[in-house]
Amino acid sequence: MKSRFKGLYARAFCHATENLDKVRLAVSNVIGSRVLELRNAEGVHGNPIMIIEASLRDPDSIAGFLSKIEDSDLHGLLHTLEKRVDEGCNLFLKVDKQSAFNGQVRLGSGDDVISIRLRIEAFPAKCEVAQRYAREALDQELSRRRDSGVQ
Secondary structure, eight states: OOOOEEEEEEEEEEETTSOHHHHHHHHHHHHOSOOOEEEEEEOTTSOEEEEEEEEEOOHHHHHHHHHHBOHHHHHHHHHTHHHHBOTTSEEEEEEEHHHHHTTOBOBOOSSSEEEEEEEEOOSSOOHHHHHHHHHHHHHHHHHHHHHHTOO
16 A cells, blocks of 8 residues: 655754754654754744754655554554644644654653654545545554564
């Protein structure tokens, strides 16, 4: 089955209190070794913030990202798809930045995260169709792991 995910966009914020190299490593651990774009920004109180962004378009690289997500988190995504897929056919999730630094892709919440947006190719381009395709892709990843003995 061909991949329905047509793009992955990742973004993380590195605050002045964080080590830029460590945040860059966390992002690279999540999406693979890719070119990261850096932009300077300023917080509400004038504090410096570095925005780290990257994107993937290659289906194998996107599949590589999915393969890194913990089983329990894949199940969590499946149970919350209705809240995570928007009318623009995007699947949103957050990856815990500390876990990512340690080489694990775990779902996170709050602000200390790497924000991920997966673009779903859906025809017709409707939220319900995108949800169905995302569910099929996540189920397929879980089945692949069961069939290969990967947990």
